Amino acid sequence: MRESLGPPALVVALLVYPFVDRALGLQTVHAVSDGMIYVLLALGLNIVVGYAGLLDLGYAAFFAIGAYAMGLLNSPVLGSPLYGHAWSFWLCIWLAAAVSALLGLVIGAPTLRVRGDYLAIITLGFGEIIPVAIRNLGDVTIEIGTWRPIERLNLTGGENGVNPVGRPVLPGVPFETDPVPWYFLILVVGALSLWAMSRLRDSRLGRAWMAIREDETAADCTGVNPVSTKLLAFALGASFSGFAGSIYAAKLQAITPGAFEFQVSIMLLCMVVLGGAGSLKGVILGGMLITVFDRIVLSQSTFLVRSIGRTVGVPALAAIDLTLWRWFFFGLGLVLVMLLRPQGLAGRRVQPVAADAEGDQPLAPEPSSLPRVEAIPMWLRERMTRAPAAQEEAILDVRGVSKAFGGVVALNAVDLVVPRGAIIGLIGPNGAGKTTFFNVVTGLARTDGGRITFAGGSLIGLRPNAIVARGIARTFQSIRLFPYMSVLDNVLVGEHCRLAATVAGAVLRPPAVIAEERRARERARGLLAFVGLSGKDDDLARNLPYGDQRRLEIARALATEPRLLLLDEPTAGMNPRETETLTDLIGLLRRELALSILLIEHDMEVVMGISDRITVLDYGTRIAEGTPAEIQRHPRVIEAYLGTGYEREPAAPSP
Amino acid sequence: MLELADVHTYYGSIRALRGLSLSVERGEIVTLIGANGAGKTTTLRTILGLVRPRHGTVSFNGARLDALSTDRIVRLGIAQSPEGRHIFPRMSVLENLELGAFVRSDRDGIAPDLERVFALFPRLRERVSQKGGTLSGGEQQMLAISRALMARPGLLLLDEPSMGLSPILVETIFRIIQDINRQGTTILLVEQNARMALRVAHRGYVIQTGRIVLHDAAATLLRSDLVRKTYLGEK
Numbered sequence: 001m002r003e004s005l006g007p008p009a010l011v012v013a014l015l016v017y018p019f020v021d022r023a024l025g026l027q028t029v030h031a032v033s034d035g036m037i038y039v040l041l042a043l044g045l046n047i048v049v050g051y052a053g054l055l056d057l058g059y060a061a062f063f064a065i066g067a068y069a070m071g072l073l074n075s076p077v078l079g080s081p082l083y084g085h086a087w088s089f090w091l092c093i094w095l096a097a098a099v100s101a102l103l104g105l106v107i108g109a110p111t112l113r114v115r116g117d118y119l120a121i122i123t124l125g126f127g128e129i130i131p132v133a134i135r136n137l138g139d140v141t142i143e144i145g146t147w148r149p150i151e152r153l154n155l156t157g158g159e160n161g162v163n164p165v166g167r168p169v170l171p172g173v174p175f176e177t178d179p180v181p182w183y184f185l186i187l188v189v190g191a192l193s194l195w196a197m198s199r200l201r202d203s204r205l206g207r208a209w210m211a212i213r214e215d216e217t218a219a220d221c222t223g224v225n226p227v228s229t230k231l232l233a234f235a236l237g238a239s240f241s242g243f244a245g246s247i248y249a250a251k252l253q254a255i256t257p258g259a260f261e262f263q264v265s266i267m268l269l270c271m272v273v274l275g276g277a278g279s280l281k282g283v284i285l286g287g288m289l290i291t292v293f294d295r296i297v298l299s300q301s302t303f304l305v306r307s308i309g310r311t312v313g314v315p316a317l318a319a320i321d322l323t324l325w326r327w328f329f330f331g332l333g334l335v336l337v338m339l340l341r342p343q344g345l346a347g348r349r350v351q352p353v354a355a356d357a358e359g360d361q362p363l364a365p366e367p368s369s370l371p372r373v374e375a376i377p378m379w380l381r382e383r384m385t386r387a388p389a390a391q392e393e394a395i396l397d398v399r400g401v402s403k404a405f406g407g408v409v410a411l412n413a414v415d416l417v418v419p420r421g422a423i424i425g426l427i428g429p430n431g432a433g434k435t436t437f438f439n440v441v442t443g444l445a446r447t448d449g450g451r452i453t454f455a456g457g458s459l460i461g462l463r464p465n466a467i468v469a470r471g472i473a474r475t476f477q478s479i480r481l482f483p484y485m486s487v488l489d490n491v492l493v494g495e496h497c498r499l500a501a502t503v504a505g506a507v508l509r510p511p512a513v514i515a516e517e518r519r520a521r522e523r524a525r526g527l528l529a530f531v532g533l534s535g536k537d538d539d540l541a542r543n544l545p546y547g548d549q550r551r552l553e554i555a556r557a558l559a560t561e562p563r564l565l566l567l568d569e570p571t572a573g574m575n576p577r578e579t580e581t582l583t584d585l586i587g588l589l590r591r592e593l594a595l596s597i598l599l600i601e602h603d604m605e606v607v608m609g610i611s612d613r614i615t616v617l618d619y620g621t622r623i624a625e626g627t628p629a630e631i632q633r634h635p636r637v638i639e640a641y642l643g644t645g646y647e648r649e650p651a652a653p654s655p
Numbered sequence: 656m657l658e659l660a661d662v663h664t665y666y667g668s669i670r671a672l673r674g675l676s677l678s679v680e681r682g683e684i685v686t687l688i689g690a691n692g693a694g695k696t697t698t699l700r701t702i703l704g705l706v707r708p709r710h711g712t713v714s715f716n717g718a719r720l721d722a723l724s725t726d727r728i729v730r731l732g733i734a735q736s737p738e739g740r741h742i743f744p745r746m747s748v749l750e751n752l753e754l755g756a757f758v759r760s761d762r763d764g765i766a767p768d769l770e771r772v773f774a775l776f777p778r779l780r781e782r783v784s785q786k787g788g789t790l791s792g793g794e795q796q797m798l799a800i801s802r803a804l805m806a807r808p809g810l811l812l813l814d815e816p817s818m819g820l821s822p823i824l825v826e827t828i829f830r831i832i833q834d835i836n837r838q839g840t841t842i843l844l845v846e847q848n849a850r851m852a853l854r855v856a857h858r859g860y861v862i863q864t865g866r867i868v869l870h871d872a873a874a875t876l877l878r879s880d881l882v883r884k885t886y887l888g889e890k
């Protein structure tokens with residue numbers, strides 16, 4: 001998973017490159033430096049698109065904001081009252097990043113409720129608004145009747161932009177005349193950014209971003225707050241473009257709104273996609289390829305083609321300008337990459353593995369997969385037994401909960417009580433509202449009425465992640481793992497709400513964060529061993545066989561340190577032996593950890609075998625409640641659910 | 656009717672099927688049982704042309720399937736109710752069912768078949784205008800099976816039809832499978848619920864790591880040690 005920042009040879013090459021360039025008289029340092037600015041931008045965009053999976057089509061807006069923040073603060077000529085004299089570049093670069101991050105939050109906030117296509121459209125609009133606003137703020141007049149408080153104020157320089165923009169001042173370093181200091185400045189900023197990004201990616205926050213990208217609902221139900229997580233992606237992504245924009249403005253010494261048009265957003269997106277979204281190496285590769293091609297290869301080959309045209313005598317070739325064809329070549333390159341390597345040049349190749357493609361499993365289920373008491377991780381045992389002493393009998397108390405979808409009543413004044421440490425079965429015909437009940441308890445669906453009390457506090461109105469933090473974890477009927485994350489990372493996302501590392505902590509890694517992360521990994525491995533998934537830490541979750549995916553989902557739920565576990569058909573699609581293992585596991589959790597469990601299940605041997613009491617729903621209404629023995633005899637349950645042939649053999653086929 | 660001979664199917668470098676051979680005769684119910692990951696779903700995917708075998712042949716009524724596209728295979732009269740349902744979530748129940756009949760040209764036959772499906776699953780009639788995605792898991796399972804039936808296939812492939820269904824419905828589904836079969840549809844049934852599957856089937860195959868390790872009359876399989884220990888959970 002970990003990408004190294006490059007072998008020493010690469011570092012040496014980067015350090016000596018400008019001197020080699022000068023010795024050979026190539027004069028490419030300028031172009032390469034510009035390319036590195038775009039790479040830095042693409043890396044910032046990668047946080048939003050590659051990590052958090054939010055398609056941003058207007059990222060150049062943040063580039064513009066960074067550049068104009070620098071331009072306005074640092075320009076010696078601009079006519080607005082704010083800027084009598086130029087501020088230091090070294091101060092402005094931080095201010096620009098802060099302004100960009102702030103605007104990232106402002107823009108991110110309204111877009112958070114939308115996803116996919118809609119989000120892309122909103123960012124597209126934003127990317128268009130910023131250059132237009134900059135153009136029009138060059139001549140601002142406010143009239144109130146005859147009073148003009150502001151008259152012909154030039155705030156942004158309008159179409160002409162800001163010119164000049166002050167350069168950085170560092171004693172003895174010729175930023176005015178030489179491109180080499182710029183090269184090293186950008187190299188240092190870029191390397192620091194890369195360092196920060198790689199640390200962010202391997203942190204609590206990075207895992208949360210990827211979980212959101214993989215499955216937002218599942219992430220929410222695993223304790224990740226989607227709102228703050230996505231906002232952070234927007235803000236941090238924007239802050240890196242603030243750095244890039246401000247250096248760009250100072251290097252060019254002039255900025256115009258034309259430099260931040262839609263094409264720039266698209267080119268940055270191309271860099272990310274071409275290299276491989278989510279891969280730092282890939283984005284650097286993609287960014288360098290596109291800029292080198294654009295700035296060096298196209299112009300050089302124009303000369304070449306022209307001279308060939310002259311010698312061969314083809315006037316069309318002799319007059320060609322290949323730089324005018326750049327978008328043609330970009331498009332062609334992108335189409336080819338998408339056809340041949342859809343994951344990008346450096347993206348991980350992902351095999352199209354179907355759910356049951358694991359051909360090399362052992363034939364017989366190994367006996368070691370049976371859950372053992374000794375395998376329960378100590379920390380989990382401590383957490384569970386340390387939980388506050390029972391003040392009330394019931395850990396979950398649901399009274400009169402109703403839910404309707406349009407005209408369909410899914411839940412009709414349902415009561416259900418889970419006593420502390422009990423296993424309660426929830427059964428009923430398909431479509432009776434069992435999963436809806438889970439969704440209401442876990443905050444995925446809002447109740448239309450009724451009370452839900454968990455450990456003494458009401459859950460009404462809480463978001464799923466807040467409910468996870470209170471101590472309720474769940475699994476899903478159709479398994480919802482984070483398919484393209486490793487098995488270990490899936491469990492670590494479960495620990496998210498129990499970890500404390502902040503953005504600064506993730507980047508700087510003080511001893512407390514390092515210790516926390518180490519502990520988290522130990523715990524996750526302990527849980528994986530407990531459910532029988534040792535040694536599969538680095539497998540992608542999607543490549544696990546079905547039964548293992550079910551167990552991983554339970555491990556992830558346990559990682560949130562729940563006091564109540566909701567299991568939605570945990571044995572569906574399992575063979576008798578796997579079912580038996582899982583049933584033992586559930587029993588163990590209750591016996592050893594005093595975990596309360598609410599269980600939806602259609603396998604009657606499981607439900608009748610381990611439930612203390614059973615609630616039966618039919619058409620959203622509770623039709624029976626009682627012990628397994630009572631439920632088995634209950635006439636309405638037999639009629640609606642069990643069937644008269646529950647114990648009887650079905651007829652043999654006529655051969 | 657259907658014949659797989661020495662089929663090897665790969666996902667990238669992972670061998671999912673390793674020389675699998677099986678046949679289904681007209682009028683039969685044949686069941687394929689095996690553990691998770693043994694290659695059951697891959698077998699169905701190979702038959703339907705969703706993955707291509709690297710070696711071996713798949714033929715249906717004498718025609719080779721392994722070079723045909725999936726839609727052509729379906730037009731030859733094979734329909735599947737896939738594992739995990741895969742219904743069209745934003746279309747109504749009725750639209751889902753009508754799409755099941757997409758390949759049919761006998762317009763007059765569709766209405767009676769719709770009635771037949773509603774008779775089999777009255778719950779679907781109640782939800783006829785509801786969007787597929789808003790159905791519960793079990794209802795989606797009913798819809799997936801019904802959609803496959805609407806194609807009036809010669810050969811019906813069922814992938815875990817009892818998964819996620821209540822006991823009464825499991826019983827109903829297996830009874831319906833027998834009914835469908837008696838009405839002339841040949842069925843290849845993939846099931847975790849080996850006990851029920853072997854009770855309704857004529858013949859059964861046991862698949863382990865991509866190979867058939869046992870095949871016999873279903874009643875005989877029910878009595879075999881391997882099946883009883885590994886797939887029926889008997890001690």
